[in-house]
Every structure is written in structure tokens, then in C-alpha cells.
Amino acid sequence: MTTSAPGFTYEIARGFLPGHRACAGCGQAAAVRIVMEVAGPNVIVANATGCLEVFSTPHPESAWGVPWIHSLFENHPAVASGVEAALKVQGKINDVRVLCFGGDGATFDIGFGALSGMFERGHDVAYFCMDNEAYMNTGVQRSGSTPFAAATTTSPAGRRSFGEDRPKKDLPSIAAAHGIPYVATASMSFFADLRRKAKKALDTRGPKYVQVHVPCPPGWGYDEKNSVEIGRLAVECGLYPLVEWENGEVARARKIKPIPVEEYLKPQRRFRHLFRGEAGKAQIAQIQALADANIKKYGLTE
Amino acid sequence: MRKMIEGSRGVAEAVGLCRPGVISAYPITPQTHIVEELSQMVADGDIDAEYVRVESEHSAASVCLGAVAAGCRSYSATTSQGMMLMAEVLYNIAGMRLPMVITGVNRALSAPLNIWNDQQDTMAIRDSGWIQLYAENNQEVVDMHIQAFKISEDDRVLLPVMVCMDGFILTHTYETVDVPTQEQVDAFLPAYDPLYKLDPKEPYTLGAFAGPEMYEEVRYEIQRDALASKDVIGEVARDFQAAFGRWYGDVLDSYRCDDAETIYVAMGSVIGTMKDWCDMRREQGEKIGVLKLRCFRPFPQDELRAALAKARRVVVLEKAISVGAYGILAAEIRAALYGQAATPPVHCAVVGLGGRDITFDTLDEIESKTRAGEMDFFAGLRREMLEAG
Numbered sequence: 001m002t003t004s005a006p007g008f009t010y011e012i013a014r015g016f017l018p019g020h021r022a023c024a025g026c027g028q029a030a031a032v033r034i035v036m037e038v039a040g041p042n043v044i045v046a047n048a049t050g051c052l053e054v055f056s057t058p059h060p061e062s063a064w065g066v067p068w069i070h071s072l073f074e075n076h077p078a079v080a081s082g083v084e085a086a087l088k089v090q091g092k093i094n095d096v097r098v099l100c101f102g103g104d105g106a107t108f109d110i111g112f113g114a115l116s117g118m119f120e121r122g123h124d125v126a127y128f129c130m131d132n133e134a135y136m137n138t139g140v141q142r143s144g145s146t147p148f149a150a151a152t153t154t155s156p157a158g159r160r161s162f163g164e165d166r167p168k169k170d171l172p173s174i175a176a177a178h179g180i181p182y183v184a185t186a187s188m189s190f191f192a193d194l195r196r197k198a199k200k201a202l203d204t205r206g207p208k209y210v211q212v213h214v215p216c217p218p219g220w221g222y223d224e225k226n227s228v229e230i231g232r233l234a235v236e237c238g239l240y241p242l243v244e245w246e247n248g249e250v251a252r253a254r255k256i257k258p259i260p261v262e263e264y265l266k267p268q269r270r271f272r273h274l275f276r277g278e279a280g281k282a283q284i285a286q287i288q289a290l291a292d293a294n295i296k297k298y299g300l301t302e
Numbered sequence: 303m304r305k306m307i308e309g310s311r312g313v314a315e316a317v318g319l320c321r322p323g324v325i326s327a328y329p330i331t332p333q334t335h336i337v338e339e340l341s342q343m344v345a346d347g348d349i350d351a352e353y354v355r356v357e358s359e360h361s362a363a364s365v366c367l368g369a370v371a372a373g374c375r376s377y378s379a380t381t382s383q384g385m386m387l388m389a390e391v392l393y394n395i396a397g398m399r400l401p402m403v404i405t406g407v408n409r410a411l412s413a414p415l416n417i418w419n420d421q422q423d424t425m426a427i428r429d430s431g432w433i434q435l436y437a438e439n440n441q442e443v444v445d446m447h448i449q450a451f452k453i454s455e456d457d458r459v460l461l462p463v464m465v466c467m468d469g470f471i472l473t474h475t476y477e478t479v480d481v482p483t484q485e486q487v488d489a490f491l492p493a494y495d496p497l498y499k500l501d502p503k504e505p506y507t508l509g510a511f512a513g514p515e516m517y518e519e520v521r522y523e524i525q526r527d528a529l530a531s532k533d534v535i536g537e538v539a540r541d542f543q544a545a546f547g548r549w550y551g552d553v554l555d556s557y558r559c560d561d562a563e564t565i566y567v568a569m570g571s572v573i574g575t576m577k578d579w580c581d582m583r584r585e586q587g588e589k590i591g592v593l594k595l596r597c598f599r600p601f602p603q604d605e606l607r608a609a610l611a612k613a614r615r616v617v618v619l620e621k622a623i624s625v626g627a628y629g630i631l632a633a634e635i636r637a638a639l640y641g642q643a644a645t646p647p648v649h650c651a652v653v654g655l656g657g658r659d660i661t662f663d664t665l666d667e668i669e670s671k672t673r674a675g676e677m678d679f680f681a682g683l684r685r686e687m688l689e690a691g
Contacts (some may be wrong), residue, residue: 024561046368047509059516062507067500069371070509071394075364078356082324082368083500087439089323089374096502114364117357259368 014041014129020063020167021055027214027231028052030103031188035128035212041066043097044068044087046080046108049073051137052130053283074110076102077118080125094122097202101214104131104145107211108169112144119178119207126201126208132216133168140219144169147239149283150270162283167290175209176245182206183245187213189231193242193254200244214238221269233264239293241298253298262286304480309440309472310335312479313379313405313465317449317486318349321402323374323494326354326365330384331417332469333407337379359384363391363404370400371508373499381407381469385423389430395462396431396524398509401454401496402462403447403567406434408570408621409469410656417608418657419469421570421621425630431524434599436569440477442550443467446596448482449538453490454660456538460530466598468571470657482546489501490545505602528600535597547558553597554605558584562591565610567635568619569595571661576619579665595631603638610639616648617672619660623652628678 028051036043037086047069053070056063077221080100087093100109100118105187107129118125134152135141142155142164142180151163176183182204186194194212201208215231217224235254239261242254264273264285274280291293295301307315313336317325325344327337344353354365359380366376380388385406395402399559407422410416424434433453437443443465450463467473498506512520536552541649543549557577559565566576573594583590593609595602619641620629627633632650639645654660664682671679 027594040666044372044502057507059510062510064507065505067502067505068507068663069368069500070511071364071367071398072390075360075367075391078361078364079371080360081354081356082326082365082370084323084368085326085354085365086369086372086374089350089352089369090372113357117361120357121354174303259454281647286568 014065015039015043016056017049017063017065021058022051023218025217025227026187027216027227028132029055030227031130031194031212031214034188034194035099035198036066039202040193042095042295043099044083045069046076046083046098046100048076048102048268049110050103050106051087052101052103054137056280069154073106074102075114076106077111077125077127079116079125080127081118081121084123084125090211098125100125100127102127102129102131103136103150104129105135108144108171108222116178119175120210123207124205127210128198129171129209129211130214130272131211132214134219136216136219138202145171148287149274151273152270162273162280163270172211172243172245176248177280178207179248180207180209181247182208184210185241185243186210187231187235187240187242188215189228190242190254196296197244211295219270221272226267230264233259237264237289238295239264241294241300243298250298253300255302256295256300258291258295258301261291303483304478306476306478308335308474309443309467310474311339312440312444312481313447313467314343315481316338316444317377317403318343318483319482320377320448320451320491321349321375321493322351322377324352324366324369324376325378326362326376326438327378327380328356328359328362328367328384330381332409332473333379333381333384333405335473336405336407338434339599359387360391363388363395366402367395367398367400369393370402371398371500373496373501375403375494378402378404379405379407382417382423383410384633385427386411389427392427392432392462393430397520399460399524400462402459402633403450403454403487404462404464405447406464406466407469407568407645408466408475416656417469419471419621420655420657421466422623424464424466428599428630430609431461432599433459433528433535433597434466435463435597436466436595437472438571438573438594440472440475440479441548443472444481445542445546445550448487448491449542452538452658453531453534453548455494456534457497459534461528461531464466466570471571478536479584479589486545489584490542521566532597532600532602533584551594551596553595554609555596555598556609557592557594559591559593561589563589563614564617565591565613565615566617567593567595567631569598570621572619572621572654575660575662576665579662582662582675598631601634601638601657604633606638607642610635610646611642613646615672618647618648618650619668620650620652621654628652632678647677649676650678652679653681672690
């Protein structure tokens, strides 16, 4: 589809159309657009409850130009499994790709059992986790994906708290441990990399898991024009390594020239309590240690 | 063909004859024999379906939801705790107007853990928008499943149907059952051809959210169509009779009620015991009749008013309880009769919970207690087992 606005004309993908109600600077909306451009028209999408579902389908409006279904918060992998089983029965499984979108809450927490079931049964579904590291749709509550020391509305910083006291769950490794053919982490700030990984996922048969880091201006607390920059800093400091797994083994990782984690943390409201005095330095050192561990584990500088 | 089979086998054969595209279930006693039989039928190639072996009942219902949305006839079965875990999805399936059939094997709810029969599980999800049919015996179970797909997929209905059957009492009992042929069922039940489905050639958005300006209208339409589905249920029962020669009533079925002064009301397999007991009491000169609800949702309010119009007393047997209120069926029958001329007293006996047998002695106890004027009570209670005080 071609559309025009004063002064320029541009191509838009049929799958995920403009005009939805995402916040300005939404990393997720940008990432979904890239994935849907790669996916093309012959797809069926199953979506969890969450920001993406709410901002794209307020009845009677819809931003989806492809068949799309939302049922509940935690059952999207099972709904996608059912769609895939139906396509098999109908003899369409080679013509239509099934995609599944869930936020980090739907993926790491409430839908985790259903996701594991979908992997283990081998359904031909490409699962994209839009990871903005908290329950943004309900007002920035802590999820299993919330990083260490981040303040959320349910893991706030306070006189006795420095925010979230546990590191982020390592879901990509858990997904890879299912032995599924393809797992990747990606970032909305690395468009070409995300595009390549989405294509690889969609070209691979069987269950696929792609976890996309999607900065959230209201949830993380930064100027909305900086989403791409914030996402880039997360990757370059080593806190969000871009890694690919094939059949359960690490296949490759994107190399970085590491920057200190402070450069990523400082612009964000969710980490600002760490910079208010001497006390936060210990947490920043721990965050740096998490980044260093990633750099070592995946050989990000070798 | 008439054959001596277990109730669960009957369900599996009936479901197989309906040619489901996708079956998904999670094992739970006493539903297991049904899904084991279906698994074997798929493994042997006797039916051409995908059987998706899920990690929970929540996912079983969700797999079926996705498959129906993609245009495949789908089936699941569950009971008790599984029904509770499914509950969220069951409301969603009905709200999305996706037709499918689930066998709701009736079993008690925990705590205490109990695997035996009562009807608390399906009664607990009565408000979900599912049509609920309750079967008396295994022939009716078989026939009801075939009818259920036809009712559910009717364009005037588009609501899911739950065929409720008493756990163990029906699922694990061998009876002679006439199982229809594939040709007969194919002639009765056309292939599933939905108005809307997930198809890249004609993309629809299914499951959009509705705000205060839309939600109430969607719920109103579900209620309107659920009430109207009574006509379709009756129509399908008559079509079934014409095709297969068997008739169980449409939404109600009455036994010796024409001149009955006392009418006993219940759902499910206990009706068989009640009919025999009724015959015995009739021989003693008592004018007793038995009324069976085949269909609990939609609630047959008008039909109950007509069926109970001449009764002097109504006694409802309940295999479930709304804790803190009392019997659910009795409360709804009282409400249905409210404001009618010469309304009979409606007695409520909670009975047979957790698989306790309902015998002639139990029915005798209920009869004497209701004659003495007791309105709401537990029958068959072992008072010596109760804690002091």
C-alpha cells in the first residue's frame, strides 16, 4: 500500500497500519511494524492482552490488515497452537505463517506455561516477545522481566528499597533449553538486525522465539524522542546482548565496544534513585557486573 | 449399530462421527476414558483430526478457541478442577461467539479433594454464556453430542455447547447404545462453514476490546441469542427424531406428570432412579411425577411454568449448592414460578454430593421431610459424622 502526506509519499506494510493509539515514541509499535513488514500478508496473528492489543484494536477500529485474534492475557501461545493445528487440518500450513505477540508480562509470567507447551509440542509458530520490562498497560508494575534495581510502581525505590531486587529472568536461555530451532534476542534500535532475525524466524519451521527489547518512554521515564538511542545504549553496555541460538546452542552474538552501564541508566527515571547519593553506587556496580557477565558469557568483545 | 460400550466410548464414537478437525484436552478423572478413546481413534487413523496434547485445561480450551476461529470444528472434554481452570477461557469462547462442544463430565470440586460425581463444576460456570445440556443415560449422551454441534453452529445461535454427563455413573458404565452410522451423521450435521474466520484472503480482527460505549450491546446480544436458542434446541431435537427415531423432549422431559400432585425435578442420571422410585410410589397410590431438565442454559422458564402449573408440590434434587444461599436450580424454579397463580411450594434437597449414592431410601427421606414441611435441606446426611456443636 502507498500512502501520502504533505511533501512525501511512502510505502506502508499491509499488516500493521498507522493510525493506532500507541504513545509517542513507543518502541513496541516500531518493532511490530518492522516484523509485520517482513512477515507480509499471508499470516495469522495471535496477540496477548497488553499495550499492543489495546492500542491497535479499540472496537470498531483495528490497525491490523491481516487476520488477527486476541483472546486473553495468558493463552495466546495456546490460541496460536490451535490456529496452527487448524491450518494443518485444512492443508494450509505451508502457505500461511502463524505469528504470536506478547509483552514481557504475558511471556515471562502469566503465559509462561502455555509458551513452554507451545515450544515443547513443536508448533510452527513464530513468537515475538515485546519486552519493555514491566506491566506497562496497567501502569508500570514489576514483571519477571524487570531488570535489577529498576523502580516500578510495585517495586518502587524507597527508604528501605533500591527497586527491583532480583535480576531479569533469562527467558531466551529457557526457550533455547526446549531445543527449538531458533531463538534470538533483538532490539527495536537495531532495525536491520531485527529485520534479519524476524525473517530468519519466519523462514524456519517449528517453534521460534524472538525477544525484542522495546523502550517505553512513559514506563522508563525518558524523552520520547530518545527511544532508539536508549535501546542502543542497552545493547552497547552489555545489559541486552543480541544473541541467536539454533537448536538449543548459541550460534552467534553481536559484538560490542562496551560503554559503562551508567550511560544507559542515567537518562531513565526508573534508575534515577541510583544516582542520588553514595548508596546507589553499590547497585550500579552490581548492574555493571551483570553486563560484564553477559559480555563474558556470549563473548561480546572477542 | 447397537453395541454394549462404556459411556466414555460412546462419547468418543459420537464425537468422531461429528468429524472434528481439532481435539485438545488435558487428562483428569473421570474424563480420561473419553480422551484416551479419542487419542486411539486418531492414532489408528479412524478419525482425521489433530489431537493437541496440552499442558493444562486452560490451554485445551484455548487451542480449541484458536482452531474454531481458524475455521475448524473443535472439541474438548473436562471436569471438576479442569472446568474451573478453563473457566476464564469458557467465558471468552462464548463472548467471542465461537461454536464448539465440550463434554462437561460432572464431578465434585475441591476441597476436600473428591473425584466422584456431583454437578457443582458445571453449575459453577452456568453464567458463562455456554448452552448446558444434561444427559440422563448413555444413549442420550451419544445423541446429545451430535445435536450439540448442530445447535452450536446454527447461525441463529453461535454459542458453545456443553454436554454434561455424570462422572463414573455414566462415563464408566457399560450400556447398550445405538451408535449411528457415519452416513447418518453426515446427513444430519453439515461440515462447519463459519461466517467469519481467520483467513489471509479476507482478514478480520477477532477479539477487539469494547469500551463502555459498546460492551453492553455485545452482552445483550449474547443474552438475546441464548434465550432464542431454546427454539433451535427444540428444532434440532425434532430433526434428530426424524432422522434417528429417538426423542428425549426438547428442553424438558416429563415422566408421569400429567396427573401428578407432586413433581420431582432434577438433571442428569439420577432421573433414572427417580423414575423407578416414582413407579413404586405410584403403585402405593401416590400421584408423583418426574420432570427432567435436559437444558439448564438457556433456562427453560416458560416451559417450567407450564410443566409445573398443576403441581401441588415441587421437590428439586440438587447435586450442587450455592454456598451461603442454597440450591441453585430450586432458586431459579422458585423465581420462574413467582407471581403465577397458585404457586406450589418448591422444596430443595441437596443430595448426592461427592458421589454419595442416591437410593430409594434417600428419596423416601426427601419425601417424608418435604411432607413435614422442610424447604431447604441436605438429604442423606450422616449426622454422626458431623463435628459436635
